[in-house]
Amino acid sequence: MTPLPASLAEPGQDNTLVLNMGPQHPSTHGVLRLVLEIDGETIIRLRPEIGYLHTGIEKTCEAKFYQQVVPLTDRIDYLCPLTNNLTYCLAVEKLLGLEIPPKAQWMRVLMNELTRINSHLVWLGTHAMDLGAMTVFLYCFREREDVLRLFEMVSGQRMMTSYFRIGGLALEPPLGFFEKVKKLADRLPGNIDEYEGLLTGNPIFLMRTKGVAKLSPDDAIALGACGPTLRASGVDIDLRRDAPYTGYENFKFKVPLSDGCDVFARYVCRVQELRESVGIVQQALAGMPEGPIKADAPKVVLPDREKMKTQMEALIYHFKIITEGFSVPAGEVYQAVESPRGEMGYYIVSDGTAKPYRVHMRGPSYANLQTLAQMCEGHLIADVVAAVGSIDIVLGDVDR
Amino acid sequence: MPLAPPITDIEQLKSHPVLARLLDTNASVVEGTKFDRDELTIWVDKGSIREVCAILRDDPACPFNYLADLTCVDWYPSEPRLEVVYHLLSISNKERVRLKVRLSGSSPSIESVTSVWPSANFYEREVFDLFGVRFTGHPNLKRIMMPDDWEGHPLRKDYPVEGYR
Numbered sequence: 221m222t223p224l225p226a227s228l229a230e231p232g233q234d235n236t237l238v239l240n241m242g243p244q245h246p247s248t249h250g251v252l253r254l255v256l257e258i259d260g261e262t263i264i265r266l267r268p269e270i271g272y273l274h275t276g277i278e279k280t281c282e283a284k285f286y287q288q289v290v291p292l293t294d295r296i297d298y299l300c301p302l303t304n305n306l307t308y309c310l311a312v313e314k315l316l317g318l319e320i321p322p323k324a325q326w327m328r329v330l331m332n333e334l335t336r337i338n339s340h341l342v343w344l345g346t347h348a349m350d351l352g353a354m355t356v357f358l359y360c361f362r363e364r365e366d367v368l369r370l371f372e373m374v375s376g377q378r379m380m381t382s383y384f385r386i387g388g389l390a391l392e393p394p395l396g397f398f399e400k401v402k403k404l405a406d407r408l409p410g411n412i413d414e415y416e417g418l419l420t421g422n423p424i425f426l427m428r429t430k431g432v433a434k435l436s437p438d439d440a441i442a443l444g445a446c447g448p449t450l451r452a453s454g455v456d457i458d459l460r461r462d463a464p465y466t467g468y469e470n471f472k473f474k475v476p477l478s479d480g481c482d483v484f485a486r487y488v489c490r491v492q493e494l495r496e497s498v499g500i501v502q503q504a505l506a507g508m509p510e511g512p513i514k515a516d517a518p519k520v521v522l523p524d525r526e527k528m529k530t531q532m533e534a535l536i537y538h539f540k541i542i543t544e545g546f547s548v549p550a551g552e553v554y555q556a557v558e559s560p561r562g563e564m565g566y567y568i569v570s571d572g573t574a575k576p577y578r579v580h581m582r583g584p585s586y587a588n589l590q591t592l593a594q595m596c597e598g599h600l601i602a603d604v605v606a607a608v609g610s611i612d613i614v615l616g617d618v619d620r
Numbered sequence: 621m622p623l624a625p626p627i628t629d630i631e632q633l634k635s636h637p638v639l640a641r642l643l644d645t646n647a648s649v650v651e652g653t654k655f656d657r658d659e660l661t662i663w664v665d666k667g668s669i670r671e672v673c674a675i676l677r678d679d680p681a682c683p684f685n686y687l688a689d690l691t692c693v694d695w696y697p698s699e700p701r702l703e704v705v706y707h708l709l710s711i712s713n714k715e716r717v718r719l720k721v722r723l724s725g726s727s728p729s730i731e732s733v734t735s736v737w738p739s740a741n742f743y744e745r746e747v748f749d750l751f752g753v754r755f756t757g758h759p760n761l762k763r764i765m766m767p768d769d770w771e772g773h774p775l776r777k778d779y780p781v782e783g784y785r
Contacts, residue, residue: 271765278750279774283781314657317623441685441711444739455711462714549623551656554707554718556688565689567705582689582707590742619765 236264241604243272249346249608250615254592261600266593273619281579285545286312287386287522289579294380296581297617299342302335302371303559305384308579310465311555311566312386315548318517322509324388325467330401330504331374331383332466333497337408338367339560339612340494347487347609348419351428356418363411366404373397387521388514398505405501412494419487429484433595433607436481443594444587447562448493449611452486454479459558470507471500483610490612493560520546545574559584561612585617626656636660637682638717645675651722661718666730669706669721670757673736676708682715684708687733690743692751696777701725702753706733729754732761750775 242253251272257265277296281289293308294301306328313320320328345360368378374393375383383390419425435445440453450457458475460468476492478485514521522541523534540546550572556565562584569578588611595607633639633653639662642650649672652663664672676684689707706719721730732755733740744755745764752773755761763770772779 271763271767274765276774279779279781317657442738444687444737457711457714551626552661553657553659554689554716563688565707567689567691567707569693578693580689580691582691586742587739590739 235259241601249613252589252608252613252615252618254604254608256601256604258601261602263596263599263601263604266596266604268589268592270589270615270618273615275620277620278579278581281576283575285574286548286576287541287545289576290385291380291382293581294382295616296620297559297561297564297583297585297614298379299339299614300335300560301379301381302331302383303557303564304581305382306332306466307555307557307559307564307566308568309384309386310557311553311568312548313515314553314555315551315568315570316386316517316520317549318387318515318520320388320466320515321512322467323511324513324515326504326508327389327393327513328384328466329468329471330501330508331371333500333504334367334370334401336497336560337494337501338364338371340490340497341367343490343560343609343612344415344487344494347612348415348425350605350609351425353418353422353425356415359411359415359418363404363408370397370401370404373400385514385521387517388512392513398508401501402505405498405505408498409495412491412498416491420491426484428602428606429487429610430480430482432483432603433599433610434481435591435595437479439594440481440591443591445562445591445611446584446587447558447560448486448489449588449591450562451476452478452489453481459556459563463556465555465557471503473500483606486610486612547572547574548576556582561585561614561617562588581617581620583617583620585611585613585615589613589618623657626654628652628654633660638662638676638684638715641679641681642672642675646671659716659718661720663720663722666721666723669704669719670731670733670736672719673706673708673733676717677736682710682713684710684715684717686711687737687739687743688716690733690740690747692747692753692775694751694775694777696725699724702728702751704730704747704753723753727754728752729756731756732758734758749773752776 236257236259239256239258243251253269255267256263277292293304296304341360341364345357348356371381372378375381435453437453437455440450473496476489478489518537523538527534528538548570550570552569554567556563564584565582567580568576571577596604630653649665649668654661686709688709691705693703695701700722702723704721708717744758747753748761749763749765
């Protein structure tokens with residue numbers, strides 16, 4: 221057996237022990253490895269060791285045409301693929317100076333909020349299960365299944381949707397889609413009451429979450445926390461409201477805040493966000509405009525199949541986009557959106573060719589992971605499980 | 621919506637509060653600037669990055685208290701080859717600014733900003749790992765994505781996409 225590298229086996233003091241939690245531990249939500257230095261049950265030091273899922277997506281992007289990067293973005297944060305698609309498409313559209321038709325924008329908001337519901341349901345189910353509440357998991361996955369069916373209906377895929385494309389959407393939403401969304405949106409508030417009934421007043425859940433893994437507002441900002449983790453520490457920021465993109469300025473919603481700074485506060489924030497998202501979905505359904513779903517930019521957006529069979533130009537443009545891509549004016553943009561986990565940013569540098577010169581993804585999970593040591597040091601091992609669940613990390617997003 | 625051409629003239633951008641603040645405090649740290657697609661970029665002198673970050677963080681009118689992102693771009697084969705990019709966010713004013721520092725390709729190194737924002741820790745380790753930029757004063761500068769014994773820095777442009785076999 222090869223010995224541990226020196227950095228991991230570092231003995232702190234005589235009476236402490238170095239313990240590996242993960243990368244196969246079920247409560248680490250993926251392949252997160254935490255190196256704990258413990259004194260009995262108390263954590264003296266916590267260091268996340270990451271990179272087990274590093275696939276070099278940033279490097280791969282540099283070898284692809286702009287439109288070929290979209291399916292790669294699905295695979296980064298696999299619980300909110302549409303938010304990744306959206307961020308990338310918005311960034312490239314900003315580089316191109318492309319205007320998106322209203323129906324595509326509203327569909328993007330609708331799908332983005334369904335993604336948030338999907339992601340929060342997975343978080344709630346797994347987080348509750350980590351803390352011993354098995355039933356919530358089953359309930360959450362029941363509703364999540366319905367959301368995934370909607371994704372499948374609209375894009376043909378349950379998880380790796382690639383539904384947003386540069387310049388608009390891949391496909392027109394199918395017949396009967398909006399009715400199904402409406403049915404789900406009408407049902408969800410009752411379901412959320414159900415989850416809350418199982419957890420919010422549950423004494424075991426309260427004991428495991430209240431006052432656990434505290435993160436003060438100053439620490440949260442300094443350590444770079446984002447999304448619900450930051451808002452549960454009382455910092456009022458939500459990019460959907462503060463820097464609206466893709467038409468979010470047309471929607472009314474509240475930004476849930478809490479100054480509890482603990483695991484319970486993060487739970488409360490996310491559950492309220494679920495309710496707000498249902499509200500946004502309802503608004504999007506009520507006000508869905510008619511019109512095209514793709515921008516009028518034949519050199520960038522693939523033509524409809526029907527046009528390709530009847531019009532010469534459409535066929536030429538299709539051939540050109542597929543074989544040599546489209547060139548994007550030189551420049552750089554940083555586009556940030558509010559993903560279910562916080563600020564997701566894409567920094568894209570273009571050198572004027574058909575392939576991105578550099579794509580960097582700023583993952584919210586990567587940022588939130590840095591707060592874990594501050595939350596856990598000095599507390600018990602069992603609280604690490606609650607803390608990891610409460611920052612809602614996705615390892616695909618951390619390692620990229 | 622046609623794209624407006626980028627503004628690179630420092631005189632035209634002087635009224636921008638962030639740039640004005642830096643020029644007031646110490647004009648020699650600003651090497652260049654660009655306003656493109658509604659985003660302000662400031663090139664900063666390599667030796668003063670930590671000082672500039674501290675000035676912007678503690679600016680009473682618009683405190684850039686949040687480091688949103690830190691990354692690097694490799695412009696191989698031109699020199700100076702590497703460009704470290706900082707994206708700052710002011711949570712109270714909802715303002716963003718991008719700082720850039722140019723570094724030459726031979727043993728690139730720059731002062732760490734972990735003392736300004738502790739959140740820079742992971743980002744600087746990532747840039748060190750994937751681009752080979754050394755951050756002086758970083759508390760724990762070791763590889764984060766790649767294995768500890770990995771050779772080379774994968775995101776450099778002279779590193780093949782399929783890796784060395």
